[in-house]
Structures are given as structure tokens and as C-alpha cells.
Amino acid sequence: MKLPRWFHLFGSPPFVYRLAGTLTPWLGIVACTLLIVGAYMGLAVVPPDAVQGEVYRILYIHPQTAYVSMMAYVVMAITAGIGYIWRIKLAHAVAVSAAPIGASFTFAALVSGSLWGRPTWGTYWEWGDPRIMFETLLLFLFLSYLALRAAFEDRDKADRVSAILAVVGVVNVPIIHYSVLWWNTLHQGPTISKLGSPSMATEFLIPFLIMVAGFTFCFYWLLLSRLKAEIVERERDTRWLQDALQGGRS
Amino acid sequence: MSELLSMGGEGAYVWPAYGITLAVIIFNVWAARRKLANALNDARRSTAAEQPRSQPKVRQLQ
Amino acid sequence: MKRAFLAILQRDLQIAFRRVSEIANPLLFFIIVASLFPLAVSPDPEHLRSIGSGVLWVVALLSSLLALEGLFRADAEDGSLEQLMLSPVPLGVAVLAKVSAHWLVTIVPLVVLTPALALSFSLPVGVLPVMAFALLLATPTLSVLVALGAALTLSLRRGGAIVGLLVLPLTAPLLIFGTRAIDLALYGESAVAPLYLLAALAALAVSLGPVAIAAALRVGVE
Numbered sequence: 001m002k003l004p005r006w007f008h009l010f011g012s013p014p015f016v017y018r019l020a021g022t023l024t025p026w027l028g029i030v031a032c033t034l035l036i037v038g039a040y041m042g043l044a045v046v047p048p049d050a051v052q053g054e055v056y057r058i059l060y061i062h063p064q065t066a067y068v069s070m071m072a073y074v075v076m077a078i079t080a081g082i083g084y085i086w087r088i089k090l091a092h093a094v095a096v097s098a099a100p101i102g103a104s105f106t107f108a109a110l111v112s113g114s115l116w117g118r119p120t121w122g123t124y125w126e127w128g129d130p131r132i133m134f135e136t137l138l139l140f141l142f143l144s145y146l147a148l149r150a151a152f153e154d155r156d157k158a159d160r161v162s163a164i165l166a167v168v169g170v171v172n173v174p175i176i177h178y179s180v181l182w183w184n185t186l187h188q189g190p191t192i193s194k195l196g197s198p199s200m201a202t203e204f205l206i207p208f209l210i211m212v213a214g215f216t217f218c219f220y221w222l223l224l225s226r227l228k229a230e231i232v233e234r235e236r237d238t239r240w241l242q243d244a245l246q247g248g249r250s
Numbered sequence: 251m252s253e254l255l256s257m258g259g260e261g262a263y264v265w266p267a268y269g270i271t272l273a274v275i276i277f278n279v280w281a282a283r284r285k286l287a288n289a290l291n292d293a294r295r296s297t298a299a300e301q302p303r304s305q306p307k308v309r310q311l312q
Numbered sequence: 313m314k315r316a317f318l319a320i321l322q323r324d325l326q327i328a329f330r331r332v333s334e335i336a337n338p339l340l341f342f343i344i345v346a347s348l349f350p351l352a353v354s355p356d357p358e359h360l361r362s363i364g365s366g367v368l369w370v371v372a373l374l375s376s377l378l379a380l381e382g383l384f385r386a387d388a389e390d391g392s393l394e395q396l397m398l399s400p401v402p403l404g405v406a407v408l409a410k411v412s413a414h415w416l417v418t419i420v421p422l423v424v425l426t427p428a429l430a431l432s433f434s435l436p437v438g439v440l441p442v443m444a445f446a447l448l449l450a451t452p453t454l455s456v457l458v459a460l461g462a463a464l465t466l467s468l469r470r471g472g473a474i475v476g477l478l479v480l481p482l483t484a485p486l487l488i489f490g491t492r493a494i495d496l497a498l499y500g501e502s503a504v505a506p507l508y509l510l511a512a513l514a515a516l517a518v519s520l521g522p523v524a525i526a527a528a529l530r531v532g533v534e
Contacts, residue, residue: 035275039268054260058267065271084527101278108274112267119263133484140481147477151468160531161464165478168460168524175485175513222278229285236293245294 011088014240017231020224027221034214041207058116060207064215066109066131069138070173072102072219076145077170080163092159093234095166096149097226101219103142110135134177141169155234316401317409324413338379338418339425346371346429357434364433365443365494368426369487372447373454373480379418380458381475383410384466384529394533403526407459408518411525415455423447435498442497442507449510450486456521457482463525466532485513 009015042060049056076098083091113132114124126132145162152158200208235241328335349367350360387393396406426447427440435443461479465471493506 043264043268055263057264061268061271065274100281104274104278108271111270115263115267119260130488133488137481137484140477144474144478144481147474148464151465151471151474157467157531161528164460164524164528164531165464169482171516171520172482172485218275222275222282225279225282226285229282229289232286232289232293236289236296241293242297245290245297 011090013090013231013235016090017228020228024221024224027217031214031217031221034210034217038207038210038214046204046207052120055116055119058112060211062109062112062116064211065105066135068215068219069102069106069109072098072105073138076102077166080166084160084163093230094227097223097230099142099145101222103139106135106139313405317405320406320409321413324410328417335417338375339421341378342371342375342422361434364435365491368429369490372422373483375422376419376454376458377476380414380455381462381472383414383459383462388466404522407522407525411455411459415452419451419455423451439494439497442503443494446490446493446507446510449514450490452514453486453517454483456517460525463528463532
């Protein structure tokens with residue numbers, strides 16, 4: 001199969017390393033700006049909610065971290081799958097970089113959700129709630145991926161074995177997600193859907209969306225930052241890296 | 251200001267939630283930086299190990 | 313291909329029956345651990361009824377882990393796994409045959425035992441058919457998942473330790489739908505929906521699972 005040129009470029013570690021190096025500062029600036037603006041609006045500008053009072057302000061971080069954690073897993077699974085099928089080492093590098101970031105965002109989602117739950121529904125943790133179960137499961141999926149990798153000394157084997165695990169895990173993700181549709185416990189239905197109009201008033205919606213964008217940029221900023229380090233680790237003994245180090249660039 | 255912090259008592263939930271999320275982001279930034287620094291050091295060390303060592307200094311006999 | 317499937321199935325069944333302890337151990341584990349719960353928690357029937365179905369599901373899960381964790385190890389050690397890979401039989405078919413053999417020999421007796429244990433947990437008799445059926449539908453998926461864990465960790469010396477960590481999160485949908493079915497039955501409602509879902513998961517696992525397991529085996533053996 002004749003592959004397009006950009007495909008080869010994105011499989012080339014020096015190219016991606018330099019691209020990441022150029023992009024990360026900008027991604028970081030955009031992410032931090034959006035997050036600061038959104039947080040300020042969510043904490044200080046927007047008035048308290050009629051029903052939930054002040055605690056609902058967690059709306060501006062909790063669903064966003066949860067959504068990023070899901071995106072991280074999908075990114076991880078897709079890139080791991082690409083790496084496995086087409087034997088592209090760089091794809092595995094992306095998957096490995098996404099995992100710890102995804103795991104930590106899942107943790108943040110669980111903590112912020114728990115803190116939101118206590119004053120609102122009277123409990124820090126509700127085992128029966130599908131979305132809590134889903135996030136917890138996602139955390140375990142990230143951890144099992146990292147644990148499996150850590151057990152292998154051969155990086156190549158670790159890459160391919162954990163890719164299989166990631167792809168199998170990603171099949172689980174929509175299955176559990178749909179359990180939300182059938183069970184109704186603590187969580188409200190989805191507030192924003194592509195088909196219907198959002199059920200949030202505009203003044204609440206704007207910081208919400210700003211934070212969604214902010215956290216998305218943040219994820220990719222963190223991902224590319226970590227990817228740079230992963231590339232250097234993997235390409236330690238290669239010509240291009242040694243040349244670049246000798247040239248004084250880093 | 252203190253009203254912003256306490257939020258009618260519910261601040262005890264809101265601020266830690268924001269705080270932990272911020273801590274997670276900062277942790278990831280720090281971890282990526284540290285990983286890169288270690289990897290670069292490691293790579294430099296592996297180059298240095300390959301290069302021939304400089305000639306040992308010979309002590310002049312007085 | 314069907315002949316190859318049956319041949320491998322027969323071979324594995326024969327091997328399994330030669331080592332009776334391998335069949336008996338998971339069953340004994342199942343009975344003993346399930347019996348620990350009334351001792352540890354409380355013998356009160358009301359209490360037991362509320363935790364009964366959950367306990368039995370979890371213990372069934374752990375027993376499967378015990379039973380299938382060493383599924384490929386013996387064959388990998390004596391080289392017959394590599395022979396299987398080199399043969400014209402598609403590896404996925406061979407894998408399906410091995411997993412089926414193990415399921416028939418270790419898991420089905422477990423499912424047969426479950427109603428008896430359910431009674432000991434004061435679960436009403438009307439729930440038992442649903443429970444047995446739910447387990448019967450869920451255990452193929454379970455076996456495939458545990459076999460996947462075994463295949464992924466095949467080349468690791470201490471692989472057994474993390475198989476549980478890998479497999480148990482993946483079994484969550486089974487637990488969710490399985491306990492849901494029994495809860496519905498407990499309240500006298502129709503448990504058909506979760507049972508259909510379990511059947512769908514089983515179909516998915518049995519058709520796609522062997523592909524993933526074969527891929528994992530290939531990485532593990534090289």
C-alpha cells in the first residue's frame with residue numbers, strides 16, 4: 001500500500017520530536033489562558049445556582065476532567081492499535097504517554113465528583129451509580145495497562161502486549177457508557193447533546209465550554225510534553241539524537 | 251474575599267475540588283519535565299561513554 | 313476446520329480429566345470462599361439474601377481466574393503451543409477449542425453448584441433459574457477474558473500475579489448485567505433485558521476474543 005508522505009513524516013521520531021517542541025509552548029499558553037479565564041468566571045463571575053447553591057461550581061471542572069479521561073483512553077487505544085497493526089514505534093510512544101495523564105485525570109474526576117456528591121446528595125461515594133463505576137473502571141483500565149507494561153523488560157513486547165489490552169479495553173468503554181442510559185440513580189441525564197439544545201442557561205454555558213476547550217488543550221499540551229521525553233528515551237542511541245545533543249540543541 | 255473562600259460553607263468542597271485538579275495538572279507538567287531531563291542526561295551519558303577518554307596528564311619529573 | 317476444533321477440544325478434555333485436581337480445585341475454592349462470607353459477615357438470613365447474589369458472582373469470577381490462569385502455560389512449556397501455531401489450523405480456532413474445553417470442565421460444574429450455594433444464602437427458589445441462566449451466559453465471556461489475561465502474561469515468569477489486575481476490570485459489564493438480572497428476579501420482574509445483554513456480550517467475546525488471544529499468544533511465544 002503506497003502511503004502518503006505525511007504518514008511517513010508522522011512516523012519519524014525526529015520530525016515529531018521537533019514538531020512537539022514547537023507546539024507545546026503554544027498549547028500550554030492557550031490551555032492555561034482558557035483554564036484561568038474559565039475558572040475565574042466559574043468561581044467569581046457566575047451567580048450561585050438556585051437549587052445547588054455554590055457547590056455546583058464544580059460543574060466547571062468535574063465533567064471536563066471526566067471527558068478528558070475518556071478521550072485519553074480512546075487516544076491511547078487508537079494509537080496503540082495503530083502501533084500494533086502497522087508496527088509504528090512512535091504510535092506506541094504516544095499511547096504510553098497518554099496513559100499516566102489519563103489515569104491522573106480520571107483520579108481528578110473521581111475526587112471532584114465525590115466532593116460534589118457529598119453536599120448535593122449526602123454521600124461521598126455511591127457504588128451503585130453507573131458513572132462513578134465507569135470512572136473507577138476507567139482508572140483500573142489505565143492502571144492495568146501501566147502494570148502490564150511494567151512487567152515486561154522487552155519494550156517491544158511490552159508495546160504489543162499492552163496494545164492488545166488497550167484495544168480490548170476500549171471495546172468495554174461504550175458498553176459501560178450505555179449502562180447510564182438504562183440505569184437512573186444519582187446522575188442527571190446528559191446536559192449537552194449534539195441533537196438537542198443544551199439545557200443550561202447561556203451564562204452558565206459559556207464558562208462550561210471554555211473549560212471544555214481549556215482542558216482539551218491541556219491534555220494535548222501534557223501529552224506532547226510527555227511524548228518528547230518518551231521519544232528521547234526510546235531513541236537514546238540513535239544517530240539523529242546524538243547529533244542533536246552534540247549540536248547543543250535539546 | 252473571605253466570602254469567596256467560604257462560599258456559604260460550601261467552599262470546603264469547591265476549593266479542594268479545584269485545588270486537586272490543579273495539582274494533577276501541575277504534577278503532569280513536572281513529571282514530563284523530569285522525564286525529559288532524565289532522558290536527555292541518560293542520552294548524553296551514553297554518548298560520553300562511547301567517546302575516547304582524553305589522554306591522562308603526565309606528571310613532569312622534577 | 314470443524315474437525316480440527318473437535319480434535320483439539322477432545323484432546324484438552326482428555327488431558328483435563330487426567331488431572332482431576334485441576335478440575336476440583338476451583339470448585340472447592342468456590343465452595344469454601346462462598347462459605348466464608350456467612351462466617352465473616354453475619355449468618356442472618358436477611359443479610360445473606362441481600363449480599364448473596366453479589367458474593368456468588370464475585371466468587372465465581374475469582375474461581376474462573378484460578379481455573380484458567382494457567383491455561384496456556386503447560387502447552388507453552390512443552391512446545392506444543394508452538395506446534396499449534398505452525399499447524400495449518402487457524403490459531404483462533406485452536407484457542408476457542410482450548411477455552412471451550414476448559415469452560416466445559418471447570419466452569420459448567422461451578423454453574424451447576426451455584427443454585428445449591430444460592431439456597432444456602434437464603435435466596436428464594438424462584439431466583440435460581442435466572443441465576444443459573446445468567447451465569448451460563450456470562451461464563452463464556454468470563455472464560456475468554458481470563459484466557460486473554462493468561463495469554464497476555466504468558467511470557468512473564470510471575471504472570472499469574474497480574475492476570476487478575478488485567479482481567480477483573482474488563483469483567484465489570486458482566487457483573488453489572490448479571491447482578492441486575494438477579495435483582496430483577498428478586499423483585500419478581502422480568503430479567504430478560506440483562507440476560508439478552510449477557511448473551512450479546514457472550515457472542516461478542518466468543519467471536520472476537522480468540523483473535524485477540526491468538527495475537528497475544530504470538531507475542532508471548534516469540
